[in-house]
Amino acid sequence: MAIDPTHLPIFGDPAPADPPAPVRAASALLLVQVVLSGLHLTYLAVATDRDLALFAVPLALTAWFALSVRAGRDWARPVASAAAGVSPLLTVALLSGPLDVALLALSVALITNAVHLMYRADVREYFLPADADRTERV
Secondary structure, three states, rough: OEEEEEOOOOOOOOOOOOOOOOHHHHHHHHHHHHHHHHHHHHHHHHHHHOHHHHHHHHEEEEEEEHHHHHOOOOHHHHHHHHHHHHHHHHHHOOOHHHHHHHHHHHHHHHHHHHHHOOOOOHHHHHHHHOOOOOOOOO
Protein backbone atom coordinates (compact mmCIF):
# COMPACT_ATOMS: atom_id res chain seq x y z
CA MET A 1 0.00 0.00 0.00
CA ALA A 2 1.33 3.39 -0.95
CA ILE A 3 1.54 6.24 1.50
CA ASP A 4 -0.31 8.51 -0.90
CA PRO A 5 -2.62 6.38 -3.07
CA THR A 6 -3.41 9.26 -5.44
CA HIS A 7 0.11 9.20 -6.92
CA LEU A 8 1.12 6.65 -9.50
CA PRO A 9 4.17 4.45 -9.05
CA ILE A 10 7.38 5.64 -10.66
CA PHE A 11 7.87 2.61 -12.91
CA GLY A 12 4.55 2.31 -14.67
CA ASP A 13 0.83 1.91 -14.50
CA PRO A 14 -0.51 -0.09 -11.53
CA ALA A 15 -3.26 -1.46 -13.79
CA PRO A 16 -1.29 -2.52 -16.89
CA ALA A 17 -3.10 -3.12 -20.15
CA ASP A 18 -2.20 -5.44 -22.98
CA PRO A 19 -0.15 -3.55 -25.55
CA PRO A 20 -1.72 -2.89 -28.94
CA ALA A 21 -0.60 -5.01 -31.87
CA PRO A 22 1.67 -2.30 -33.40
CA VAL A 23 3.55 -1.93 -30.10
CA ARG A 24 4.01 -5.69 -29.83
CA ALA A 25 5.21 -5.80 -33.44
CA ALA A 26 7.64 -2.90 -32.87
CA SER A 27 9.07 -4.60 -29.81
CA ALA A 28 9.44 -7.86 -31.72
CA LEU A 29 11.14 -6.11 -34.65
CA LEU A 30 13.64 -4.48 -32.31
CA LEU A 31 14.37 -7.81 -30.64
CA VAL A 32 14.84 -9.49 -34.04
CA GLN A 33 17.27 -6.69 -34.95
CA VAL A 34 19.20 -7.31 -31.72
CA VAL A 35 19.46 -11.04 -32.44
CA LEU A 36 20.43 -10.46 -36.09
CA SER A 37 23.08 -7.89 -35.17
CA GLY A 38 24.38 -10.08 -32.36
CA LEU A 39 24.81 -13.03 -34.69
CA HIS A 40 26.46 -10.87 -37.33
CA LEU A 41 28.87 -9.33 -34.82
CA THR A 42 29.70 -12.76 -33.41
CA TYR A 43 30.54 -13.95 -36.92
CA LEU A 44 32.70 -10.86 -37.53
CA ALA A 45 34.50 -11.28 -34.21
CA VAL A 46 35.38 -14.88 -35.03
CA ALA A 47 36.29 -14.19 -38.65
CA THR A 48 38.50 -11.16 -37.98
CA ASP A 49 39.88 -12.01 -34.51
CA ARG A 50 38.74 -8.64 -33.15
CA ASP A 51 37.25 -7.95 -29.76
CA LEU A 52 33.79 -6.57 -30.50
CA ALA A 53 32.47 -6.64 -26.92
CA LEU A 54 31.77 -2.89 -27.10
CA PHE A 55 29.00 -3.63 -29.60
CA ALA A 56 27.13 -5.67 -26.99
CA VAL A 57 26.27 -2.55 -24.97
CA PRO A 58 23.89 -0.92 -27.51
CA LEU A 59 22.38 -4.32 -28.31
CA ALA A 60 21.64 -5.04 -24.66
CA LEU A 61 20.21 -1.56 -24.15
CA THR A 62 18.04 -1.92 -27.26
CA ALA A 63 16.62 -5.21 -25.95
CA TRP A 64 15.89 -3.67 -22.54
CA PHE A 65 14.26 -0.57 -24.03
CA ALA A 66 12.23 -2.67 -26.48
CA LEU A 67 10.73 -4.52 -23.53
CA SER A 68 10.10 -1.19 -21.80
CA VAL A 69 8.25 0.05 -24.89
CA ARG A 70 6.08 -3.06 -24.76
CA ALA A 71 5.35 -2.28 -21.11
CA GLY A 72 4.00 1.14 -22.08
CA ARG A 73 6.80 3.40 -20.85
CA ASP A 74 6.64 6.59 -22.89
CA TRP A 75 10.26 7.51 -22.18
CA ALA A 76 11.40 4.23 -23.76
CA ARG A 77 10.25 5.11 -27.28
CA PRO A 78 12.87 7.77 -28.09
CA VAL A 79 15.56 5.96 -26.11
CA ALA A 80 14.89 2.64 -27.86
CA SER A 81 15.00 4.41 -31.21
CA ALA A 82 18.35 6.02 -30.38
CA ALA A 83 19.89 2.85 -28.92
CA ALA A 84 18.76 0.80 -31.90
CA GLY A 85 20.27 3.37 -34.27
CA VAL A 86 23.70 3.20 -32.64
CA SER A 87 24.26 -0.44 -33.58
CA PRO A 88 24.11 0.04 -37.39
CA LEU A 89 26.25 3.17 -37.10
CA LEU A 90 28.96 1.19 -35.33
CA THR A 91 28.66 -1.67 -37.80
CA VAL A 92 29.39 0.61 -40.77
CA ALA A 93 33.07 0.58 -39.78
CA LEU A 94 33.16 -3.21 -40.12
CA LEU A 95 31.65 -3.54 -43.60
CA SER A 96 33.72 -5.78 -45.82
CA GLY A 97 31.43 -7.34 -48.40
CA PRO A 98 27.98 -7.55 -49.93
CA LEU A 99 26.67 -9.84 -47.17
CA ASP A 100 27.62 -7.27 -44.53
CA VAL A 101 25.90 -4.51 -46.51
CA ALA A 102 22.77 -6.65 -46.93
CA LEU A 103 22.62 -7.41 -43.21
CA LEU A 104 23.13 -3.73 -42.41
CA ALA A 105 20.31 -2.78 -44.78
CA LEU A 106 18.03 -5.39 -43.18
CA SER A 107 18.91 -4.09 -39.72
CA VAL A 108 18.12 -0.50 -40.75
CA ALA A 109 14.82 -1.62 -42.30
CA LEU A 110 13.82 -3.42 -39.08
CA ILE A 111 14.63 -0.35 -36.98
CA THR A 112 12.81 2.00 -39.35
CA ASN A 113 9.66 -0.12 -39.31
CA ALA A 114 9.80 -0.49 -35.52
CA VAL A 115 10.12 3.27 -35.00
CA HIS A 116 7.23 3.86 -37.40
CA LEU A 117 5.05 1.41 -35.46
CA MET A 118 5.97 2.92 -32.07
CA TYR A 119 4.99 6.43 -33.13
CA ARG A 120 1.71 5.69 -34.90
CA ALA A 121 -1.19 7.91 -33.92
CA ASP A 122 -3.41 4.98 -32.95
CA VAL A 123 -0.99 3.78 -30.24
CA ARG A 124 -0.36 7.19 -28.67
CA GLU A 125 -3.07 6.57 -26.07
CA TYR A 126 -1.28 3.44 -24.83
CA PHE A 127 1.71 5.54 -23.77
CA LEU A 128 -0.26 8.24 -21.95
CA PRO A 129 0.02 8.09 -18.17
CA ALA A 130 -2.98 6.75 -16.32
CA ASP A 131 -5.19 9.33 -14.69
CA ALA A 132 -6.28 9.24 -11.05
CA ASP A 133 -9.69 7.75 -11.91
CA ARG A 134 -8.13 4.59 -13.38
CA THR A 135 -6.08 3.72 -10.33
CA GLU A 136 -7.56 1.63 -7.60
CA ARG A 137 -7.79 3.30 -4.26
CA VAL A 138 -7.32 1.00 -1.34
